[in-house]
Amino acid sequence: MRNLILLLSVFFSIATIAQDTGSIVGKITDKEYNNEPLAFANVLLKGTSKGVSSDFDGLYSFEDLGPGTWTVVFSFVGYVQQEIEVEVAVGKVTEVNVALGAGSVSLDEVVVAVSSSKDSEIALLLEQKKALAIQEAISAEALKLKGIDNAAAAVAQISGISKQQGSSNVYVRGLGDRYQNTTMNGLSLPSNDVNKKNMDLDIFGSSIIENVAVSKAFSSTFYGDFAAGNVNIDSKDYTGDGYLEVSLGSGINSNAAGKDFVRNEGPSDFGFYNRYNNNPFAIVLAHGVDPQEAWNPINISGAIEGGYSFSFGKESRLSFFGATSFKNGFELLEGPARDFTNVLKTDFPNVREYAYNTTTTALANIGYRINPKHKIKYSSLFINNSADAVGYYGINGQGTNRDAILNTDEGFYVMNAQFNQDMIFVNQLTGIHTFEDKITLGWGIGYNNVFSDEPDRKRITLENYQFALDGDNTTNPVFYTNIPFDNQRFFQSINDDELNSYINSGFKLSEKVKLNFGYNGRTKERRFQSIRYGYEILDRDNTSVTDVNNFNSIFDVSNINIPKGSGLYDLIVLNPISNEIGNKNRPGLPENTYTGNLDIHGVYASAEFSLGEKWTLVPGFRIESFSQSVAYDVINIRPDDPGFRSVYENIYLPSLNVRYALNDDSNLRMAFSKTASFPEFKEVAPFVYESVTQRIGGNPDLLGGLNGTGATYSDIYNYDLKYEWFLEQG
Template sequence: MFNKFFSLIGLLSLTVSVAVAQSGIIRGQLTSSETGEELIGATVVIKGTNSGTATDLDGKFSFNNLQPGTYELQASYVSYEPKAVAGVVVKDGEVTVVDIRLGSSTTALKEVVVEARAIRSSEGTLRNIQRKSALVMDGISAEQITRSGDSDAASALTRVTGISVEGSKYVYVRGLGDRYVKTALNGAEIPGLDPNRNTVQMDLFPSNLLDNLTVSKTFTPDLPGSFSGGYVNITTKDFPDRYTLQLSSSVGYNSQATFNSNFLSSNKGGLDWLGFDDDTRAVPDEIDYTIPSESFTNQERAEQIDKATKAFNTEMAPSRMTAPVNHSHTFSLGNQTELFGKQFGYVVGLSYQRNFSYYDNGSFGVWKLKSASAEELDNNKLFSDERGVEEVTLGLLANFSYKLNNNNKISLNLMRNQNGQNSSRFLSGTYPENFGVYDESAIFESRALHYIQRSLTSGQLKGEHVLPGFKNSKVDWLASFTLSQQDEPDLRFFANDYFITGADTAYSIRVSNYSPPSRFFRNLDETNLDLKLNLETPFTIWNGLEAKTKFGVAALLKDRSFRENIYRYRFSNAYNYNGNVEEFFAPENLGIVMQPSDPESGGIYNYGVYLQDGSQRTNNYDGEESVYAGYAMIDLPVTEKLRVVAGARLEATDIYVESFNPLLEPGNLNQVDILPSVNTTYSLTEKMNFRLGYSRTLARPNFREIAPYTSFDFVGEPALVGNANLKRTLIDNFDARWEWYPAVAEYIGVSAYYKNFQNPIERTINTLAQNPQIDINNVDNAKVYGLEFEINKRLSFVTPSLENFLVGANLSLTKSQVNISESELALIRTLNPEAESTRPMFGQSPFVANATLSYQSEPLGLVATASFNMFGDRISAISIGGTPNIYERSRPIAGLVVSKRISEHFSAKVSANNILNPAYKHSHEYKGEEYIYSSYKVGRDFSVGLTYLIN
């Protein structure tokens, strides 16, 4: 069935492509072999004919309507050695791609003849970009992503040197978390979806829509100044040089979830399978009023309470189902053609994933050190943890590019990513903090039903222009609008406890000790408008060397709204809970259970289980942020080997956040910063560089952190307390790197770095407060320094028989130190007099390691890759007081992917991920003993897929 479907799609698409192309085409690009930059206005001719053309602003050229045969191209450009490319074969209805690199002419002009070659490797292209970059850069190409079998940007980035991912979503660069990492989509900044985070969740971007992911680890003035760890740029697929169609499908099996009949679930809407809630979980339409507090004598208020209580669905506990197989499907189509006589390129892509995950092997505990002489930590909570998650990700991409002429081009990029996650969770265990004394017969139970819908919609309009009359200066501009939305409709919690005495079990719901049954509705909308204008002017300096200046202005405007409604269930003292959740919410028990015989005489209304509005104006806020910037820089080749890129960026920041509680002062931050940067590159040889760099960058608090109010995380975490007096953080960055590119796609590098932070922002868990809370404060100083090692090398240097094997490995070693504030240190030393005055930075891993071994055989059409990733223990929660900090423990992740071409258009792929199935564990350590905060395993994943490709 699949074979017939793929063949039909291919036949129809091929028919369309042949119908518009009855003769052959040659396309290509001219670039400098020294700088990697495109050569604009270079001449390309077909030898022995009158056909000739000039390269456009991308260095690209095209010859259309050529008769089938073999041709020779001749390329030339002022100050470069001409080159002839022989053996260029043109076939009827096909596109032949020839990319040419010209070397600078340092002696008398001469012609070099080479043979035509196939389209360049994406990995090789990325390495060339890295080699010629003005700054320290790492990345991963689409080719590498395909080899490793990663499904989204988050998992793909774990292959990059010095990068780890928290919670399968948030990127850490050199151990620095989302506060110090900036994310961009095709060069435009995009907002995050988590109200408490500074960056976007990277699992939103399906890998089949990506061309490459680059991570700039040093700063140049043409980049935003608000990062220190890294600037991650997500580059989506561009239109190809020839007609391309790809269709893929795969099915997967998870060892803990697939076909498990005990999979935890809950009610679903009709559009859950697309990642949308269809208002199944919305506040009922009948509730168009504020639910009043209970009234036992007022008829109108009593009837409003009754109506609201009965309008909601009564599912407040997880159900069970059998989880089906995971599955994934992707489609992409791209080509170049002519539109109104001008070159037009396009690519459209669509991806769909639906995955199920489950664990019943989890544990969750809360621990506290209560005295300096204690031999162990006291247990406040200790639960078994069970959770089922169904997740859908839908991605849509459309890129269009229109070349008005050789000097002017405009592009439009449209992207929509949609994610829906339906999770159900059940916790059960001891809760001594609740019951007052430790008693194993006292059991606490908690249930959570959580649906979260995330979406990111982006539209980018870009222009590139060459000014021939002004030294071939280049002007580029960008206008990008992004809307990110996170909707959490009907997040439900139901908790109770029970005691077992002999054969009797006594259930209760103690609203004085923990929250009553509750329903939460919250949504976050954030818009980003990113505007950029850059002018780059080349000029010739001493010894004929080419330098350039670059100037630009930018504006980033953010607007966020956050809304939350809370509904809590109450019940009369006479109403008893018997342990059955369904019976508790049975229709006969809801709302008014007994009405007075004569309401008009002021009789008493009796309630069973009834609803109250628990919303707090404090938890709703609006925020605005504007950053206006201007910069100037110069790219100066001091000698043929020494390159200096220097300049400065000015950023003016204005952040304003206002809670709906008029009694709270708004959070406000106004600042103007000048951020200098110097990056030097010394070319030891044509393939070897040594880099040194210094820059100053900054980190700003996010909207939620600067809003001075207290809110509660719905999954039972401590309250979050904002701080209107937060300062921005200034960071001085020093970098050095030695890098060697022995051959195409090969790389060996060693890096060293040092970072000094002024006023870093830290989060701490204050367990000494009346109720545990997370405080956000500036501390005086922090330092980070480390080393990075990376190698990507074919094993042919060992023996020629290993030519098809490619090994890749990287290791990042990092040490960080934060000065603990005097007040916090005093609290710590009341229980731990020997405590040190410094600690590692939050989220900082002492090491991150990656390794891959790939086998590639073009004749066999076979690619096999084994991969391994691991990071060192890192702080995931900082405790105030003597209780040890919580660490996310190291875990090894291993995978294997094998793909095989089985025909001209078909290929198959099998993969195994998370082979070792390690525990995802967070824990304290005290006097050599480990105390689990949370721990679970997610199971092993296996998949098999089929791809149909026309190229």
């Protein structure tokens, strides 16, 4: 079947659809009635038989126009006729907005703008009316008009999509991250958080967006792992004169202002960590556990963007666009935290966490139009996301632990200081090539690289913390030492590499029948490792904590138990370099590792049938091969576990999209499709991540069970019914 799919992908990629044409769209308003939309105005292309009438929203469009100069004639009974010369470019939309009236029209009442079809709000609205799938989009023009500054806020403007207040979580039809897909320029994007499937959309500022489109119904061009929808971001193209913009901003979080803010020792103010080349054992010896005081918690932001383009001869054009930005944020979070499974294990009624977050982004686009029939675009995106958090659990002495060593469960306290950094590199090369009036080839290839690290998390656990608050120097907290790793340093590293591509083709048989063929695929590898060093307190009863803000006085390297019997603690590692040197006060090897591989390759075909003036049917079919494996060596697997899982499946995914045009301003849409839900790496890798109040781990049996013969994915049947009513724009 692998060979069959490969042959089919080669065969289907021979040709595609696209024409060596451009479009004219626009809106006609009535200047005699406060510029309300003017319906049923006549719009003609002079010297041809082509003509249309504006709809109830005053909108009109001409598609499939050859490049060159066209004269557009606007008329309405009783109003002055207008003629405007319009230049049409291949692959572009020329937007001409006109206000008609009884008197002559001045130049400032005619607005002509040339853009891609995805940058124009009117073009997107017309496209949505005519779209064959259930899809909604918001353009760069609308982002500016509505003051929207990022992609997350943009999609929240679309019906059926909501954004969780105070977070970057976006819900499509009530379903969250697990059931969505995110792409840029039609190619897969990695997540900026390995615990999530999709990239946070608020990373994409409006200055780098051409448009954001949300497809709520499946079509054969999408990967089979589809449930809630697909969010695609088209990065900005620039074809105008040179420009440069610089912006700066600042702000204050009222919850954080005036507080004695603390941060981790080690990370820079810009969210980078510079000790990755150092051995974790050396870091533990050289650096303490206490957080450090932070400078005034003032949020700052800054951005630089610019573009330039120039022509070669009459047909070629080279364009450049670049944008970089930085922003940070201080937060003070307070509230309860609990570990509750079958019973309440730990309870912290009062938690205080100091959080410092940064985001650095850089985007570069280079576009080269060889001639009107051939265009290539290169896009490069860099993102650095960091989260620096210092949390104090049980700060008022009321924290409880069901498994406490002491007779009382009270006074349980945890200090957790961790830094998480995600660096993402996205590189894409796409092209569109037109060979005949009805044949075009579109393709894209992308490479994504992700480094996700949690370097040197410090966690210190105490009992009898209430004694730190009583002002009595004779009573003090003690370390909680159920196991040596209750007081620990933790290091985790994840590296993802992904190669993805697509090739899309089609053929226009007639005005009523269009065919579409294509292939898309992705290959991804993940490498994971983690290691802990535990502080084994040798005599906890005689090692009381006199100052809860100065743990370094105890965990200083001078107090390590070398030679034996001379110190306060031993450093314990589970996986020693060799049994001969042992696992105390020596560097170790990673205690948890896994490698995951994912291969998805699909070919598809669809057809578009126009039945009369009202009905349009788009049946489609996708064949997809899915291969996933994970090999692991972790500390918590059962004895009979082979340490490896691998599955391979071929799935067959039909789809049908139907549009019935009730009138010019309303559509009835119906869609049916079969899709699938595949497990993520984090869901199948048996490594257990331990936060203060949670233990989260994967289950390798999701990949076919212990013997590989069980279920590997879930079938999803999607039924969609949508009524669209395009109201008049005010």
